[in-house]
Amino acid sequence: MNPDELVATLEEAGLSPYQSDAFVTLLERGSASATDVAQASSVPDPRIYDVLRGLEDRGYVETYEQGSLQARACDPAGVLEDLRSRATRLESAADEIETRWTRPDIEDHAVSIVKRFDTVLTRANELVRSADHQVQIGLTPAQFDALEGALEAALAGGADVKVCLFPETADEPSLPSTERLARTCTEARYRRIPAPFVALVDRTWTCFAPNRHSANEYGVIVNDRTHAYVFYWYFNTCLWDVYDPVYSDRNEHAPITYVDIRECLRRVEPLLEDDRRVEAVVEGFETDTGNETTVSGTVTDVSYTGTAGGEGGSVPITQFAGKAAFTLESGSETYSVGGWGAIVEDVEAVRIRIDSAA
Structure with a gap:
C-alpha cells in the first residue's frame, strides 16, 4: 500500500484528510516539528497545530515542546486494535502502520532500536537487495532461506557477498548446497556455534539482532559509517577470519x-x-x-x-x-x-x- 492509499484508508477510518496526511507524514519521519510536518504534507501552516492536537486527542500522536512544537507517532497498539476491527482494507492499513512504525528518540539519530527481529530481517532484505559494492552477513541457514533472493540479487548486481553461516542452536544444521551458495555469495564460511544476526551493506548500513534464543528480542538498524565500522571488525574477527571457506568463487591467480x-x-x-x-x-x-x-x-x-x-x-x-x-x-x-x-x-x-x- 503506497502512502496515498494509506491516507485514503485512514480517512475511511474516521480521520480528516489533514489528520490522515499529517499522521502518515509522522510515520515516515518518526519525529518532526509542526512546521516540518506542514511543509511535508498538504496541511496549511495555520491549521497544523489544530490538526496535531486533534490527532493527539485521538491517541495517534504525542506532542512536546523543544524550542517549538514537536510531534511523533505514538505506540500504535490502540490504533491497530481499532483498525483491525474494520473491513479488509482497514486491516491492510493497520499492518502497514505496524510495519512503518518504530518509536524514535526525540532527536534525529542514525541508530534505530526495534522490538521485533522480523523488522530487522525485512530491512536487511531491502538493503542487501540494493547493495552496490559489498555485503557481509552472518546468519543461520533458516535466515539464509529468508534472504536468499536478496543475496542473489546483490551478487547478480556486482556486489561482493560474504556469508558466514552458523547454527541457531548447538545442533548441526543442514547447510545450503554448493549450487545455492554459488548463486548467492562470493564466499561462504561456517562457524559451529550460534551467533547474533548481522548484515553490513556498502560500509554504511548495519542490521543486528541477538540470537533468537536470547532472553530479549530486539534489533539495531544503523545508518552510519562510524558505527558500521565497529560491526565490520566484529564480523571479521568473530565470524570470518578464523574460519575456513565452505564455498569460494575467488580467483587464486590474477586478475x-x-x-x-x-x-x-x-x-x-x-x-x-x-x-x-x-x-x-x-x-x-x-x-x-x-x-x-x-x-x-x-x-x-x-x-x-x-x-x-x-x-x-x-x-x-x-x-x-x-x-x-x-x-x-x-x-x-x-x-x-x-x-x-x-x-x-x-x-x-x-x-x-x-x-x-x-
Whole structure:
C-alpha cells in the first residue's frame, strides 16, 4: 500500500484528510516539528497545530515542546486494535502502520532500536537487495532461506557477498548446497556455534539482532559509517577470519578483485617481498573531495600499523586494525590508497583489482 492509499484508508477510518496526511507524514519521519510536518504534507501552516492536537486527542500522536512544537507517532497498539476491527482494507492499513512504525528518540539519530527481529530481517532484505559494492552477513541457514533472493540479487548486481553461516542452536544444521551458495555469495564460511544476526551493506548500513534464543528480542538498524565500522571488525574477527571457506568463487591467480584493502594487503605484501611487479586498478573516492575516481598503476609499497606474521604465515587480520594502505605509482603520479574510512590517504578504495603480479 503506497502512502496515498494509506491516507485514503485512514480517512475511511474516521480521520480528516489533514489528520490522515499529517499522521502518515509522522510515520515516515518518526519525529518532526509542526512546521516540518506542514511543509511535508498538504496541511496549511495555520491549521497544523489544530490538526496535531486533534490527532493527539485521538491517541495517534504525542506532542512536546523543544524550542517549538514537536510531534511523533505514538505506540500504535490502540490504533491497530481499532483498525483491525474494520473491513479488509482497514486491516491492510493497520499492518502497514505496524510495519512503518518504530518509536524514535526525540532527536534525529542514525541508530534505530526495534522490538521485533522480523523488522530487522525485512530491512536487511531491502538493503542487501540494493547493495552496490559489498555485503557481509552472518546468519543461520533458516535466515539464509529468508534472504536468499536478496543475496542473489546483490551478487547478480556486482556486489561482493560474504556469508558466514552458523547454527541457531548447538545442533548441526543442514547447510545450503554448493549450487545455492554459488548463486548467492562470493564466499561462504561456517562457524559451529550460534551467533547474533548481522548484515553490513556498502560500509554504511548495519542490521543486528541477538540470537533468537536470547532472553530479549530486539534489533539495531544503523545508518552510519562510524558505527558500521565497529560491526565490520566484529564480523571479521568473530565470524570470518578464523574460519575456513565452505564455498569460494575467488580467483587464486590474477586478475583478483578485493573490496577490503586488508585482504588485498595480505595478498600483495608477499608478492612485493618476492620482487614481483604488481599492477592494480583502484575504484573509490578522492578523500579530499568525495568524488568518485579510478586510478591504475604499479603497487610499490604497503604499510600497516601491526607487524608481519611468522615465516610463511599469513598476517592476522588484527594486525591491520590501525593504518592499512598501499602506494600506487601511475606514470608521473603517486597515490596513497586506503580502505574504509581513509582520511590521510589520497583515495578510499571501494574495489581493488590486481591485474598481474609478474
